[in-house]
Each structure stands twice: as C-alpha cells, then as structure tokens.
Amino acid sequence: MNGQYFSDNQISDHRLHPDRLFSADPSIRAVARDIYTCIKDLPIISPHGHTDPRWYADNKRFDNPADFLIKPDHYVFRMLYSQGVPMEAVGVPAKEGIEVEQNPRKIWKLFAKNFHLYRGTPSKIWMAHALTEVLGVDEPLNENTADRIYDYIDAKLGTEEFLPRSLFKSFNIEALATTEFAVETLESHKKINTSGWDGRVLTTFRPDDITNPEHPCFQKHMGILAEQTGEDVSSWDSYLEAIRKRRAFFKETGATATDHGFPTAFTTILSKEKCQELLTKAIAGACSPEEAELFRGHMLIENARMSCDDGLVMQIHVGCLRNHNTEVYNKFGSDKGCDIPTQVNFVNGFRPLLCEVGNNPNLTIIAFNMDETTYSREIAPLAGHYPALKIGPAWWFHDSPEGMMRYRRQVTEAAGFYNTVGFNDDTRAFLSIPARHDVARRVDSNFLAHYVCEHLLSMTEALEIAKDLTYSLPKQAYRL
Amino acid sequence: MNGQYFSDNQISDHRLHPDRLFSADPSIRAVARDIYTCIKDLPIISPHGHTDPRWYADNKRFDNPADFLIKPDHYVFRMLYSQGVPMEAVGVPAKEGIEVEQNPRKIWKLFAKNFHLYRGTPSKIWMAHALTEVLGVDEPLNENTADRIYDYIDAKLGTEEFLPRSLFKSFNIEALATTEFAVETLESHKKINTSGWDGRVLTTFRPDDITNPEHPCFQKHMGILAEQTGEDVSSWDSYLEAIRKRRAFFKETGATATDHGFPTAFTTILSKEKCQELLTKAIAGACSPEEAELFRGHMLIENARMSCDDGLVMQIHVGCLRNHNTEVYNKFGSDKGCDIPTQVNFVNGFRPLLCEVGNNPNLTIIAFNMDETTYSREIAPLAGHYPALKIGPAWWFHDSPEGMMRYRRQVTEAAGFYNTVGFNDDTRAFLSIPARHDVARRVDSNFLAHYVCEHLLSMTEALEIAKDLTYSLPKQAYRL
C-alpha cells in the first residue's frame, strides 16, 4: 500500500500522509504521533452500524466497484446530487418504473470525474483510505484513471483476501454490531453463530418498527410481532410482553444493546389507560402526530425499564428529520441523503426518562444527536450527573475531523472522558470502517496532544485515556 | 502606503502587518502567505451590497470624513453608543425636531478619541485598512492626530483619484451589485449603463417592499407598483404579473439576482383563495402578524417560481429582528445598529420551498443568516443535498476573522467548497470594500493552509479552491 497515492505535481504526499490530521505545530504533532502509535493497532470495536449481516454469514464476493462503493453510500451520492448530478445517473435504486443507470463502469466514471467535489469532506478521507490503504490503488482517481482503477478494484474484490470475512479479520475487528428491526428473524446472525467462524458479529435490537406509530412498517410488523410471540399485541400488557420476548430472542442471538432512533428527545410517562388508547389508535393507523409523539415518548421509557431488567444497553439517537425531500423520497425511498438534523432539547425531553431510570447505575443509556449546541449545554452536563447516562460519539454529519474536535472540546470539561463511550462508525460502507476508526483515533490523539502540550494532562494520562477512548470504554459501555 | 502605521512604541508593525490574520505557526503561515499571494490581486466580485448607485452615476466627490466614514456606518456608531456616546453627538441623522451635531470635524474627533473601543472588532480592521492602505494616512488615529488626519482625508477626497469611479477602478472591482426596492426607477443604473463608463454596477431586485405586509412602505409602494405596471395589484393574478414585470425591468437594467430579507425562514404554499384573502388584507393594512408571516412565506415561493422562469438568482437572508430598540428607532429610524440576530429554523422553514423548487438544478438559491448554529446543523446538510441551494457567506456580525473561520470549519465538511458561493461584503461603507474582501481572502488562505499542513488538501488543490472561493464561485453563482 502506498501512502503517497493522492500526490500531485507540487506536493508529493498530501493524501494519506502518515501525519495527516495532526496539528502543524511540531510539539503537538510529535505528541499526537506518539499517542496514535500506541492505539493505531488496537482492535476495532464497532458497536453500532448498518453493514449487512449476510456479508459475514454468506461470505460471498462483493459486487463491482459501483455497487459496492457508490450506490449504497448516501454520503457519496448526496454530494453529486447537490451539484446537479441526477440520482438516476448514479444508479441509485429507484421505485418501479423509474429507469436508472445500470452500467457500473459508467457510474464509477461519473464519480471519478467529480471526485474533486469531496475536497474538505470526510467522504474524501474515507474513500482515499479505502482506495489506497485497503485496496492498494496507487494512482489518483480521476476521469483518466477511472477505467483502470475500476478493473483493478473489480479484480481485487474477486480475491480470497477481499471476501467479507477476510476483510473483517484484516481490519482487526474484535466485535461488530449490526442493527435489526424487532421482527427480523436474524437468520444471518444465527448462521454466523453456528458457522464455526470466530468473527464476532452481533445484532442490535431496534424496535422503532413496533414502537413508532409513524414507522412505515408499523402495522405490518405489529402483525408479525403477534405471530412471532403468540401475544395479543392490541392489548397493552401483552404488547409489552411481546416486546420483552423479542428482546430476549435478540439477546439469546447475541445482542447486548438496543437502539432507538426517534425524531425528538421527548419522553413521557402515560397512564396505562392512555397507553392502551394510543396503542389501539396506532394499530388502526389513526394516531395524530401528537399522539404518535406521546406513544414514542412513553415507549422509550418502557424500553428503558426493560433494559433495567434484561441488562441490554440502550442507545438513543434523535433529532433527524427523515426524508426531507419528498420528491426524492417518492422516487427513491429512504436513506437517500435527504435526512437533515434538527434542533434537540434533551434537558426537558429526557427529564421524565432520567427521573425514572437515570439514577440506576446498572443501566446504560447512550445518547447522541446532530445538534451540536446540545454538547456543552445539555448532553455533557446531564451525563456529568446521571449515573445511567453516557454520551455517544459525534454522529453522522459530525463524524469528521472538525466535528470530532468540536465534540471533544465541548463535552470533556463538563463530563470528563469517562462519561463518553468511544467511537461508533454507524456505517453501511464496509470499507469505510477502518478509515473512520482511523480518523477517530487520529483526532483523539491530536486532541489529547493539545492537552499534553498545554500541560493539562501528563503523557501517562493521555496514553491511558487514548486507550480507554479507543478500546476499553466502548467495550465496557456496550458490554462487549 | 505604509503598512507600519498603527505601530506603537513596543511593537512596530502590529497593524496591517503583511502577515496579519495568518496563523502564528510558521508552517501554516508560510502556506497561507503563498495561497494569499495567488489570490490577493484577483478582481473583486461584490455581488451583494448597499453602496449608493448615485456615487457611480454622478461621480461627485465624497463628503467630508465624518459624513463619509462615520455617520453612515452603523458598525461604527453602535459601538460608540454602547459605551454611552449619544447618537446625536455622532451626527447620526435624526427625525425632525431632534438636534444632532452638525460639525463634521467635531464628530471625527469624538470618533478618534474612542478608537480604542474597536480593539478586537472587524470595524477596527476595516477602518485601519481604509486609513492606511486606501487613504495613505501614516500616523495613528487618536485625539491628538484627529485634526491633522481630518484635513488630510478631506483633501484626498477632493482629488481625482478619490472620486467614486476612480476608487472603483483602483479597488479592482470587476462587478458590484447594489440593492433596490421593487418600485425604484433605477435612474442611476440607467445613467451608468449609458454613460460609456466601463465599470460594471448592477442592481438587485429586492421586493420586500411589496411582498412583506409589515414593510413600512408596503401600502405606498403597492400604489406605485400598480401605476408602474398598469396592473390591478389588488387582484392576485395581476399582482403576480406586476411583480413579473418589475423583475423583467430590473433584469433589462442589468440585474442578475433578487434579494429577500425576512424575519424568519418560514415558507409555505397557500391556496389561491387564501392568497387573495391575505393580499386584500395586506393592502388594507389589516394583516395580523401571523397573516403577514403566511403572506411572506408564500411570496418567497412565488418569487422562487419566477426565478425558475426568468433565471434570476435568489438570495434569501433571514433571522434579523430589525429595530430592536424602539426609542432609537423612534428618534433615528432604521439601520441604526439595533438590528439583532435571532434563532432560525431552515430545516422546517425552508422545507416547502425546497420541496417545491429545490430539485431544480437550474435555479440558484443563496441562503444566509446570523444564527451560527444553523451552519453545521441545517445549512450545510441542506446545501449538501438540494441542487438549487447554495450557502451564502458568514454575514453581518460574523463578517469577521473569527466569524469566517467558524463558518468554514462548520460548513465545509457537510457541504464541501462547491456548495458555497464566495464572499459578499454587504456594505454601505465604500472604503470598507477592499478591506472586507482582503480579510475574507486572508481568512480563507489561512483556513486552507491549516488543511494543507494537516495533509487534508494538497497545495495544488488549495490554490484551486482559493481561486474558486475568491473569484469563480461568486461569478458563477450570481451569474455575473
């Protein structure tokens, strides 16, 4: 592999420079490099993400470069779209009747031609890392090299060492969690568990499909839930019991955590009568937006109570307005780069939740969101007090060098390091996993180096913290 | 001109130092200097501002130093006012019956005496630049030198080279846009166009006077609009037709863009019946605040639709509470330094607008505001997706070194560089134009130098981006 790949005529090593992301100040850089050296080879703990468990279960070769690297990555095609490139031209799978580009080579070339658009974005870093460090491409990607690089990658993906399980091992992943809805059957996870392969892939229980009345699959999945559990899910107590059964099933299959993604941080405790009333409405598809919010808000607390019992760690990420662009949604569906962050209020929103279960030191709630104003104003002060609450990482649009640096600068003083839980990559793009973890480790090293050089931490402390942030804290927080 | 003007006894070159605004780190500074060297002499594109078109049409000498540099600059007198200096003493034009200082020399001396108040503010940088780089003053401004400098500037302003058109040329302005309300007759622009002078001054169509029912001139200007266009502006279709005619007139006279400044980012699509109802009320001065908001919200979308047809670029700046101080407003009127930023919600507010026209790659909407929390949470994610949306510059109170640096750090990762459109100076103060563009170029050079030294960009890329941010992007985005 070749660290000088993205060179250009004037500067020979400005992509994947060994000191990339470290401060230009020589003393900080030297310390950052020393810290990074001590953590760069630690195993990857990937406790939250969206890779496809079938990859690890079936271990089949990945598709061509476009299907593997471009089409599923909404970070990639949203930027092209913002600059006037139709999603059809990128081959983004569309609803019936809409024709999209089928030729992967053509899609790859379109991407290559526009690669300059990603300058300054984390997508550029991740893709450059994947191309050079993982795939070993040794020339710059552009219109002229696109064809050759396409063939090169396509051939690589056909080799033994680029099969999913091989990459999993070469990425040095110790544990990786995927995310499945409550009614999924977890066939792939069962297959992995019984396959004799020693890679650790866990599922995560994400019951949004059966706790959010506005989820597109709510009605359908409630039907499946009833069948799967033998419970009358239209009756409140049985509905809760059905959820408990699914949690138990996920836990048996390996899950250590649940995951909840709602539009807001609103939580509430309703009377049993009110709960039954809303459940009935929800099943009938008759909830108003306000009623759906009440139901979701109460269900977060119900799940938190269940976590107190069954020990599953609770991840809550909020504050995303999904499918902001209705035209794109109508043509291409969800997860198409048009989910936009919104303002979040944890202080009032989480108060019922935290007053109910936040003092339980055996419960772990990991919260994250994309409203950075909550870092120093809400999340850090709350996590710096409530035993159950921990701060998840800089997320999504902020899973980036500047974003992570702002995160550390804004949460550390009120919450310390030990109320955070390390990085999660939250990715659908398999090759971005090592890249993303590498960026996180570099940014943390650089952050700690600042504190060492400003004499706020000793080097011994910084090294201990770096290892904790990279390895011990996520392992411990997610109970891996 | 003398870069050492603001020297003091201990440090000889701390004002207008050639490396001002560059990082103290030697490697970053060296790179920043190299980038800056490549862009500092590029022509100025000034696509949004409030200089007086009569200056360029009539080419008469500017008034005395106080009338030219102090009285019209709300950045300048708001600071004096905040420290207890009455606006009357600064000669700020007041409503009838209120006596204000008439002696420009006295006003100038008052300013000079208080010049230390501006330490750390962009006003200091701009004024220092104007005094030393443009006017060639070569001693520090203070109580003792005020008289001498007054005479010196006054004499300068009487010379040929300080006439408006001469300065326009010596500032190396390639194109400059002013802003006029919908019913203005654009006499100065016509005069410029037919004068044979080759300076490019464009008008911008700002229809707030006829689309905001709460605009103080709404009723009066609607009357003028009816006369000018021969349309019955009380009838919805004819009202829209009247606006189209004015847009066409502005476009014929040179405009390439419209400009819209509303209190919030709220947009909505109303039925034709509702529109007619609100229009009737608006003309009668009978809109409630909520109705005015609805009307404005719908009119932004109507103007966006018209832009899809006539190709005028649409600028939208929102989130300013005008005339916060009623006492000052009652005595001195608008634009007196008491406009205050407010929280903005683009995600929900712009959704109807963007769902209606945001997928049109031939439309350009340039949005900016003063709520910096929207940078990474709203504006960058939205512009990184919608083809029509571009991000305007750090604005007003954030048109400053720290403000611009925060802007770049917070928008680049999610939107890249190519969904931004370069700088606009938005100024009423003619001499601040070169100063403001110089600050923007320096801050961008310094920002890019950080990325080069942290190995996120190659120098070739950084130079290309620097030229784009300074020249190509604004030229292209505003269709100049």
Next chain:
Amino acid sequence: MNGQYFSDNQISDHRLHPDRLFSADPSIRAVARDIYTCIKDLPIISPHGHTDPRWYADNKRFDNPADFLIKPDHYVFRMLYSQGVPMEAVGVPAKEGIEVEQNPRKIWKLFAKNFHLYRGTPSKIWMAHALTEVLGVDEPLNENTADRIYDYIDAKLGTEEFLPRSLFKSFNIEALATTEFAVETLESHKKINTSGWDGRVLTTFRPDDITNPEHPCFQKHMGILAEQTGEDVSSWDSYLEAIRKRRAFFKETGATATDHGFPTAFTTILSKEKCQELLTKAIAGACSPEEAELFRGHMLIENARMSCDDGLVMQIHVGCLRNHNTEVYNKFGSDKGCDIPTQVNFVNGFRPLLCEVGNNPNLTIIAFNMDETTYSREIAPLAGHYPALKIGPAWWFHDSPEGMMRYRRQVTEAAGFYNTVGFNDDTRAFLSIPARHDVARRVDSNFLAHYVCEHLLSMTEALEIAKDLTYSLPKQAYRL
C-alpha cells in the same frame, strides 16, 4: 510550593507547569507568558460568589479536608455520582432519615481513589491548584497517598495562616462579594464592617426569594419582608416600597449590586392591575407557571427601574433548570449538581427590559447564561448596542479553559472588550478562588497572545486590555 507536584514517571511537569494553558506555539506562548506576567499579581476582584460571610466574620478554622473541599462542592460530587458513587458515600448532607457517610477520612479516600475521573475538567485544575499552590501538598493524590495528604491538610487548616482572613489576604483579594436573599439580616457583614479588619467583603442583594413566586421560600420570606419593612406587602405599591427599603438596607451595609437568577430571560411590563392580581395570587401560592413567569418578568423590570434610582448594578443570570433530578432533590435538596443549562432567548426576552431602561448610560445590567449559542447571536450584538447592557463572564459549566476561550472568540468581535466586565468566580469553594482567577488570567493572556501574533493587536494594546479585563473593568462595572 511545588509546581512539579503532579508529575509522573514519563513527563515531569505536566501539572501546574508554569506555562499551563498557554498555546504550544512558541511565539504565542512567549507573548502569553509576557502578558500573564503583567497581570498575575494584580489583586483579585471577586464581584459575584457564594462563599459564606461567616467565614470572614468569625474567622474560625475550616473543617476537615472532606467537609471543606469535597462535601460543599457540587462540581466534585456530581462527577463521582455520574460514575456510580452514591452521594451518601460522599457524605453530602441529606434530608432527615437518610444516612450518609460521617467519616471525613473515608470520604477523602473515596475522592482520592477516583481523582482520575476529573481528567480534562476544570475541577481537576482547581483542585490541583488548591492542593499544590495553596496547601503545598507535594505528592500526587491517589489511594495510597490519601491518608497522608488528609493529615497534612488537616494540620494546615489548623494554622494561623489558613484561617479565613489570612487566606483572604494571601489570595490578594481586594474586594469580594457574597450573595444574600432579600430578607437576610446581614449580621456577618455588619460584624465584618465593624470589626476593624480591612478585608473588603460586600453583600449582594438577591431578591429571588421575594420576586419569584415559585421560590420555595417565597411565602415565608414575604412574611418576613412585611415585618422587616413595616409594609403591607400584599398591596402592590407597598410591596415595591418594601423592596426599595431592603435595597437601601443592603446598600447601607455595603452592597453595590443586585443579583437575579431566573429560569428564562423573559421580561415584560404589566399593568398595575395585573401586577396586583398576580401578587395576590403569588402570596396565596396560587400562581400558575405562566403567571409566575409573568410576575418574574415584570419584577426584573421593576428592579431595573430601582437600579436607575439607587445606582445598584444589576446582575441577571438565566437559563438554568434547577433540580433536574427529582429523586436527588427529594433526598438531598438544592445545589446538588443537578442544575442543567437550558436554551435562552435574550433577543425577545430582554426586549421589554432594554427598551425600558437599556438606553440609560448610568445603569449597568450584567447578563450571563450557559447557552453558548447566545454569545455571538444575542449577547454580543445586544451589548454592542445598548449602553446599559454588559456581558458577564463564561459561567458555571463554561468557567473552564475551553469555555472561556469560546466565550472570548464569540463575544469580542461584535461587542469589543469594553462591553465585557471581566471574570467572576461564582464559587462556594474558597480555595478555588485563586485557582479560578488564575485560569481566567491565563486564558485571557493566551487569547490576547493569539491576536498579537496574528497582528490584530499590538503588544501595548494587549497589555492594556489584559489589565482592564483582570482589574479595571470588574472594578468599574460593579462599582467597587
């Protein structure tokens, strides 16, 4: 005292290094050090805090290390609590019937064992400063040294030089304000005033107990107020007169300022009839939350009017949701580390207040809060215009190196330096006073050094500003 105390095996001077908190860049560091050298020995002005006036009145020895340094410091025990250490184990005083640890040595050892949790937090800096710089401890605090250090401190606290008045002098405090509710009798302050001791300790008038209908002591204190003043506090005019009398009493006893801490920045002007109605309800304990908000909002303006008359400086700090954790509140009461910042809207909230009294250059209102988004969007633009409004310091969770740096970077450009009023420590922890002021001085020096090295300020200017921020501005703003 020993600056190398927190050394570890690898790095010998990373705690209390003489250059701590200064940039790693050698040129910035050199300038920062020069600026700091010029201000580090200036007297401490502590215009806002919560130390106990009895300390200075009675001058008795402080209790054991746990009672003195741990139990009263909510910064300290909130972090322990967040990591699962029960408050009972820290000996936090609880309500009747709840048993808490009584052995101070055991509490001290628990703290020592968990001292690593504070890494990266200001509590670590303050405690390290107190231990090494003030108490002269010369070994690291941990489980093994806890006993020995306990004995050492306990002995120190018994010496003459560690009596409250001795420390006050050795801290070089020129003036220190405590905070007392409206009906307090100020016996300690009177005792200090007549004691012949030349330490300057002032009270501050904090009438929240009689202006906030939701204050737990409202009814009780209104009764006391009536008695103290001989006014019928159930009648609006007499109620205001009673407040005026208490203000006069506080002023006679030495107060130069009032202090107001409400949940929001809401202000309003109500009719006299409405005021009487709300007062009646408030006394009856019958105010709805909305009515309480109205009453508080109006009372801020009444107190501002009184300040126009009696010259007391008005401090307003808002945006704290007190006692977020009801379980903790029920067991331990207020000020137990579960007060959480909330979003604040000064622009709309303060508008009635500022329109009423903001143009009065003889009034000083000092506003601060914990919603950092208000810095550049609201507080700096408002204070950069209204003569009466000044910006208080980075507060509470932001009284920290990163927090203070963000504060300066975000307020200076729109408000300048002279609309800020220097630091206040707001502390209950006596030994943290010199530590907190030292951190503020270092951060300001470092901030100014950046501006000097980026050629935005001359060294002469920076030194003048540093002295103003440290000494002249607070002295002047709080009329000390």
